[in-house]
Amino acid sequence: MAEMYLGKSTGKPRVVIIGGGFGGVNLARKLKDADVEVVMLDKHNYHTFQPLLYQVAIGAIESDAVAFPIRRIFTRQKNFSFHMAEVQKINPVANTVSTTLGDVHYDYLAIATGANTNFFGNKEMEHFTMPMKNLPEALNIRSLILQNLEKAAVTTNVAERDALLTFVVVGGGPTGVELAGALAEMQTNMLCKDYPDLKPEHMKVYLAEGKTKLIASMSEQASVKAKQFLNEMGVIIYNDVHVTSYNGNDLAIDNGVNIKTRNVFWAAGVKGEVPEGIPQEVILRGGRIQTDEINRVKGYENIFCIGDVAAMITVDSPNGHPGVAPVAIQQGAQLAANIINIIKGEATKPFKYRDKGSLATIGRNKAVADLGKLRFQGFFAWFVWLFVHIMSLAGFSNKLVVFCNWLINYFTKNTDNRLIIHYFDTETMMTEPIAK
Amino acid sequence: MAEMYLGKSTGKPRVVIIGGGFGGVNLARKLKDADVEVVMLDKHNYHTFQPLLYQVAIGAIESDAVAFPIRRIFTRQKNFSFHMAEVQKINPVANTVSTTLGDVHYDYLAIATGANTNFFGNKEMEHFTMPMKNLPEALNIRSLILQNLEKAAVTTNVAERDALLTFVVVGGGPTGVELAGALAEMQTNMLCKDYPDLKPEHMKVYLAEGKTKLIASMSEQASVKAKQFLNEMGVIIYNDVHVTSYNGNDLAIDNGVNIKTRNVFWAAGVKGEVPEGIPQEVILRGGRIQTDEINRVKGYENIFCIGDVAAMITVDSPNGHPGVAPVAIQQGAQLAANIINIIKGEATKPFKYRDKGSLATIGRNKAVADLGKLRFQGFFAWFVWLFVHIMSLAGFSNKLVVFCNWLINYFTKNTDNRLIIHYFDTETMMTEPIAK
Structure with a gap:
């Protein structure tokens, strides 16, 4: 065999x-x-649709919808075999x-x-901050955010509550911008509805980026508009900065700012x-x-x-x-x-990249698009973003499920997948093993 | 606070x-x-829809669709508060x-x-068999089944392969019957499509029940028909038996049968x-x-x-x-x-149970229903089962997502949520902790 x-x-x-x-x-x-x-x-036995991991992390879409079994993709391909x-x-x-x-x-x-x-060799950041490059990591972030909201809802210590409700995204590329935007929407739309003891003003979202602009890979126009969107949504943005240390509670930035936070997400490289x-x-x-x-x-x-x-x-x-x-x-x-x-034995053909453009979504009705020579932002860009991402998902069922999720989220402004299934232990920085 | x-x-x-x-x-x-x-x-921070856990275990529906955040259920209820x-x-x-x-x-x-x-005090069964009463347990079963299929696809040892492909469900109540049916459908519809090296005849599904009939809580007619459905689907059924020992490889039943198996699911109490x-x-x-x-x-x-x-x-x-x-x-x-x-200070009213009936599904187009004096089986019972379960799910999004899943599964005979996200370690009988 x-x-x-x-x-x-x-x-x-x-x-x-x-x-x-x-x-x-x-x-x-x-x-x-x-x-x-x-x-x-x-x-892994599955293909991951990485561009939507941040939506899993935030509880907006089902974890299973961004993954698809590799064997299923190739069910009909006779010359293919897979080994995990x-x-x-x-x-x-x-x-x-x-x-x-x-x-x-x-x-x-x-x-x-x-x-x-890439933590660039910084062991402290590697230990204490949360990366988001695969599905288990996105689920760990989901657990951490929700655990900290639960803790914030019961603590009597205001400083402790504020640290639990302070979210810092390190890295202002597409992933960082999308995650920061999604956190800001959580602050506005969900927090006071589901946590009557917490108020939106208790929560803070920071975005720290090393370059002088956000999503530097996109056009100047996209970059400026993304920053404007995030500002409007209440995200505190620092450009041209580096985080210098983080011990799980105190984050230091080289612009002199110190932030007490229990949630640092690393999207910096x-x-x-x-x-x-x-x-x-x-x-x-x-x-x-x-x-x-x-x-x-x-x-x-x-x-x-x-x-x-x-x-x-x-x-x-x-x-x-x-x-x-x-x-x-x-x-x-x-x-x-x-x-x-x-x-x-025939001649090979060199690779030529056909750049069809870039898209990044910041929030509801808010996205930026550079498509060919076209630069546009706002509702239509957001609509294009939704369409492109749904069509790119592997599997008809995933397309349909994500579409349903987004449709409902759009009308209800709710995210219904906020489940702590695998508890994330902030002592060991690992999921707690679950005995069967 | x-x-x-x-x-x-x-x-x-x-x-x-x-x-x-x-x-x-x-x-x-x-x-x-x-x-x-x-x-x-x-x-847990979520409500679990237990009747559909077996569909998560088998990869038929998204794990997140059978759970709903408790806070979300009560978003609008002013006199309610939740604490995890x-x-x-x-x-x-x-x-x-x-x-x-x-x-x-x-x-x-x-x-x-x-x-x-309930393992009835049997420590060996408690250690080696897989229960399915909550979402993490259902996900552990999902991982175990898929891991064992992957192992079966590469082993050169035929006895080993057969043990990996032998599935034993202990307990012939509704849960056991539904799980055994779902495993039999996996054998028929998925196995050879996605695992070209494995043949349906390599796989075996057993159902062992202590009573003389299956789903003893339902009518005689439902019980007989459920058994007939399972027989037609190739499930090997033992009634009036007890499992006496299982060491992770060898399962002994008191009718003298010994089964080499790596997958024993405990739905016996x-x-x-x-x-x-x-x-x-x-x-x-x-x-x-x-x-x-x-x-x-x-x-x-x-x-x-x-x-x-x-x-x-x-x-x-x-x-x-x-x-x-x-x-x-x-x-x-x-x-x-x-x-x-x-x-x-008013009089209380004693509880009276209004039994609206029972439903159990065995497979595609195959279910049994006792509704009041009505007893029916087959396609219509299956349709009623689908309808009742979708309508009972918490949250419109879950209803829609499960509906989409089932619609697709019905036409494609595929289950698309077969993901090993948290690896189940059969040495420790726990999920492997995932470092972030």
Whole structure:
């Protein structure tokens, strides 16, 4: 059984894909009709729709709606197989990947492991702040926020209450801006309705960003408008600052501000998830693996790398491409075509990124959009954002469920998924294990 | 702040309700217009719709859809407050409840703590088998089933594979029958589609019941038909048997059958969740607290008990009422009326159970219904089951989301929530803690 998949088998060239994110999934899909064997490895059995994790964290949508079983995506793809396994090491000489299930042979290897949170070596931040790059992390944030609201509702110590109700988002990129906006809406719409003892003015939302502007990857117009939206919603924004220390209670910022807070969310940076076995000399800044214009890892014939973990350094992209889903999706498609070309002995085609634009939502009826030359903000941008995100979700059921959630949230201004299912222990900074 | 709620406060009579299940929630709702202060305590911040937990366990519906935040249920109820707290002890002399948040004074106390799994003192079963009485337990089952399918897909050991694909449900009440049916549908509809290496004939589903018939609480006709449905779906049913031992691998049944299995689900019994401080002499068989005909705990003036944890022993109900949601809901409503009567000095009214009937679903288009004198089975019973369950769910969003899930499942025969979010560790029999 297992040998068939974990060793050399059908005689067809085998493409092993590490990671079932946007890049890996699209690469596998586009190999559907190719005369190859596709093997996907992921430590989770599901694909995660990362752009909506903040909505899970805030309790706006069901946790299960942003994830989709990888096997289900490929139910009908005959040349595909999936294994839930952690990759331990890549062995380029042997053409194998060592995993928790054993060694897997490859003819072509695609590294699509994505990015994880970058704390830039700051152990204190790593310990005390909450990242949000995967579903368990988003659920931990959901638990922490709700636990702290429950605690705030019963404490008789006003300073303690205020620290429990102070939320700091570190990082003003799209994720940070979206999370800060969602917290501000919680403050306005939910807090006094469901916590009669707490008042919106007891709660504070801060956003701290190192650059001089928010969502620096987008247009000046989008950036300015996003800041204006957040200001109107009551978010206190610090630009051009860095957080210098946080001990779980006191956060220090290098503009002299000290904030007493129990909720610090870290959205200030990412780094590539580089598997072991990739030599240091091809790992660039931010943990990205250097590739050529067909996503081939520098120095290898049959190892490729796509998406957030790849840095395609060419004349057109001297710093690589932005770490966003469309890049990963397009690189996956192009790499599929190129692997087929290589197998057939035909010429490969260099990757060209078609930037369709960027969207970020700040709140109800409030979003910013840069689409091609178009720049627009407000209700229509928000509507486009909703549409694009629903259509991009894997699985018809997820589309429908998220649509229902949003429809209801829009009319009721309520978020109904505020459940503490797995308690987050702020002593150990882990979910409490649940005995069956 | 907290003192207001956790100590004596407004001068109005205070009704403290322990537990936010069907009984507690309805009691609190019916006190909406009463001149009392209602305080609800629950260790979870959500109400659980237990009848659908098995659908979460099987991955058919979103985990968040069977739960609803308790605060959200009571958003508009002015005389209501909620505290997420574990009750440690009831102090009848002081009229207080000791909780993890401190002591809470009551004028009237309602124990609505429900029931938990009863292993009848069998420590081995308690350790190795999986109960399903709350949402984390249902999610643990979901993880275990999916983990074992993943393991089965890669093992080269056929005996090992078969043990991983053998599912035993202990207990042939409604829960056991519904779970066994759902497992059989997984075998037919999902297994070979998503696990090309596994064949339906590799998988086995057993149902072991101590009584001579299944769902003994329903009519003979329902019981016979349920068994027939399950037989048709390939479930191997043993009646009139008891499981005698299980070590995590080998399950022994007293009809001489030994089953190698890694998946044993315990739905064989429940016992009341009796808080400390209730004297032994009023605790009857199955951990139920004896009450009079107005749900007053024997020997107390102002302590009441409703739902699964109550045993109302009267001429009409010499063994108490069945442990089902409608009893809890009706007792909650009646107790609300009686507490108001007591406060006004008016006569109380004894509880009368209006049995509207029972429903159990075995699979797609297959359910059994006893409604009043009507007995029917098959598609229409299944349709009624769907309708009743959707309408009973708390929250419009949950209704809509479950409806969407079922609609899609019906047409695609797929279950899309098969996610291993919190890995279940079969060494420790706990979820693995997730560091943030």
